[in-house]
Amino acid sequence: MASPLAVNWEEELLTEGLSERARRAGAVYTGPGAGGVTQQRTQIELTGGVPDPVCLPIDDLIVASESVLRRDGHDALQYGGAQGFKGLRDWLADHWTKIEGMPLTAENFSLTGGSAHALANVCETLLDAGDTVIAEGPSFPGSLRTIRSLGATIEQATLDADGLDVDALEGQLADLDRRGVRPKLLYTIPTYHNPTGATMRLDRRHRLIELCQRYGVVILEDDAYGEIGFEGAPPPSLYALARGRGVIKIGTFSKILATGLRVGWVQASRPVIDALVAMRFDMGTSPLVLRTIARYAEDGRLDDHIRDLCEFYGRKRDLMENELRERCASFLTWSSPAGGFFLWLKLNPNVDTERLVAASQKEGVAFVMGRRFFAQPRDDDPNYIRLAYSNVSEDKIPEGIRRLGRALEAAARPE
Amino acid sequence: MASPLAVNWEEELLTEGLSERARRAGAVYTGPGAGGVTQQRTQIELTGGVPDPVCLPIDDLIVASESVLRRDGHDALQYGGAQGFKGLRDWLADHWTKIEGMPLTAENFSLTGGSAHALANVCETLLDAGDTVIAEGPSFPGSLRTIRSLGATIEQATLDADGLDVDALEGQLADLDRRGVRPKLLYTIPTYHNPTGATMRLDRRHRLIELCQRYGVVILEDDAYGEIGFEGAPPPSLYALARGRGVIKIGTFSKILATGLRVGWVQASRPVIDALVAMRFDMGTSPLVLRTIARYAEDGRLDDHIRDLCEFYGRKRDLMENELRERCASFLTWSSPAGGFFLWLKLNPNVDTERLVAASQKEGVAFVMGRRFFAQPRDDDPNYIRLAYSNVSEDKIPEGIRRLGRALEAAARPE
Secondary structure, X not given: OOOOOOOOHHHHHHHHOOOHHHHHHOOOOOOOOOOOOOOOOOOEEOOOOOOOXXXXXXXXXXXXXXXXXXXXXXXXXOOOOOOOOHHHHHHHHHHHHHHHOOOOOHHHEEEEOHHHHHHHHHHHHHOOOOOEEXXXXXXXXXXXXXXXXXXXXXXXXXXXXXXXXXXXXXXXXXXXXXXXXXXXXXXXXXXXOOOOOOOOOHHHHHHHHHHHHHHOOEEEEEOOOOOOXXXXXXXXXXXXXXXXXXEEEEEEOOOOOOHHHOOEEEEOOHHHHHHHHHOOOOOOOOHHHHHHHHHHHHHHHHHHHHHHHHHHHHHHHHHHHHHHHHHOOOOEEOOOOOEOOEEEEEEOOOEOHHHHHHHHHHHOEEOEEHHHHOOOOOOOOOOEEEEEOOOOOHHHHHHHHHHHHHHHHHHEOOO | OOOOOOOOHHHHHHHHOOOHHHHHHOOOOOOOOOOOOOOOOOXXXXXXXXXXXXXXXXXXXXXXXXXXXXXXXHHHOOOOOOOOOHHHHHHHHHHHHHHHOOOOOHHHEEEEOHHHHHHHHHHHHHOOOXXXXXXXXXXXHHHHHHHHHOOOEEEEEOEEOOEEOHHHHHHHHHHHHHOOOXXXXXXXXXXXXXXXXXXXXXXHHHHHHHHHHHOOOEEEEEOOOOOOEOOOOOOOOHHHXXXXXXXXXXXXXXXXXXXXXXXXXXXXXXXXXXXXXXXXXXXXXXXXXXXXXXXXXXXXXXXXXXXXXXXXXXXXXXXXHHHHHHHOOOOEEOOOOOEOOEEEEEEOOOEOHHHHHHHHHHHOEEOEEHHHHOOOOOOOOOOEEEEEOOOOOHHHHHHHHHHHHHHHHHHEOOO
């Protein structure tokens, strides 16, 4: 018999009517008057993996956007196709052909709403509930959430200062194989990892590709930070080493330009790109924004900007590490990252994390607790915190680390 | 036993490894060298439901975008949250409070990548494989594709010049109920329908709401064209008539401003909006674009622009209808739309559609065949074609219809 629309229809819809994916993603009924969580505004935030506002090339983007609207306004303001503006894909092809040392064309790229959307597009195209995905632990929680929302099981791979532990992975793959499980994807951030800052060593990259090819696992390479290096070029990408075979790579303009543009990309062989484009339900990313980036990037301006960023963020990393060595060294250890936005600090066993959280709030310094980055946190894991040196202004770094130092002192158990 | 990465790994991945959703969406392996379909460039296109380029307020958008970058560049170029820039949601709340005659706030809106993305967001949040959705036949194929991609079954509701046939719907709902099927959603475009141009009569709107409430079906109201009216205000929206109860409404800046901005929205009660925002995997739509629209819209400029558009497109509709009456009246019939972008022409039985396609290509005029708009096309359906007067320039309309007239003559079977 028909059941009429309930008086509390939203509650019914959002408790009984949510899709499985929505349940897994954490969409819930919050009640008619539910408020958001009130965020305490701390004074110094070492949280966000976003560019320093002083690096945003605002004047250049004003010029680029006006030029696009004036010269190509009609095209910029109409549908531009699901794969995205070819001019920007041409720029990417050119740019990455040089870096990867292999020929790439506009057909190897599709443009997305940031790399989060790129990852969602890949996962929606390839994953069904019950599939298995291998991902590093720790890893970027946003990606883990998307993978989980599709009902895939995440098998956590371990990681050290040289990137994914390929010996452990070999055992894990053999074990999965014995259980009849063939993972669909291996998701990795090999270069300037989020949150650890680690860069996978070249020999491990070769070995990882060999293992994934042996077990028939496609690699999903997240290269969000790969261009922000402080010590020369990182090892070649997995994509380059495998000549694109069995590797899908995602990238973004968020870190090298601005997160607010919401533009990223997928780099893959053409049949894969075609399938990903066929899975778009949004009629493409804004041609106005894509053309503005292309106009800005032409004539080498974005390349110059990236060079400046590497110098700038390298200096901020050094500054934060110096302060940490001076003020916090007795409470934690870390490996220095060769690029990216983050320091991943392992707390000594004498630091009480609950007291650290309270003391940091009191001191006015914010960072992210390490547990958030693990798909399968274990109680006997060491405790970590992630500091971002990217977004905080240079002049606040010393005071931020002083506050962290005081908070650590307050949170340390007597020996 | 492990099966290593195949030599033709893309083929294996894209034939055996695609997600169910990707299969349903039509993502397929196209081969290493597969090319796209070559489109014949016809001279006069009456195909696209997109604004006339002369209506794009390019100069105003240059001013707005420069002002946003100069005054609020840091905020515009950084993450702005998944629900989207509050200033634009405030504008929408204000704008729709006046139209709907009920109080709405920024919490009733979330901003998306066009209404296609808004619809995908709603459907991903609510639909699982096996669910049933009622949709008008004909309807917008992009929406039907998204619904189908999720594995939902579409039950086709019939439609006439006064909108959805609620008598037939009542029988359909009773029949589904007898079979134990409770549809999750009823998807409708009640105002200036795509493709038919029909506007649902007020009494039918009341009746539709009553039926959906009785059978516990949530209404998904697509209002892409509702502001482009030529004969005064349309009847109140389903959302307004139901005071938001059991109705989720989607809208877009594509038709009233520009498709290339890729910005639309969902309007719903707050718990529904919260759940939809929790289902975003893309970290939000570009704050730069959202703020540019808000800056442009403030001070009533977008309201004025919409008023101008109504007059402009009304004139184009009149022009196209006059030409049709003069040159094509013996081959087809239609109901005049009170708004929107389209004419939906029912071909007389003496017109051979295959010959019409061939003759139109020869004459150099393009339009969309009606069958594309039906979820369940039936062989005994009458044949329709959809003409868009929105995108074609005014001065080409007479020649376009002359060509259509000649094509119809060539395609007519002797009586």
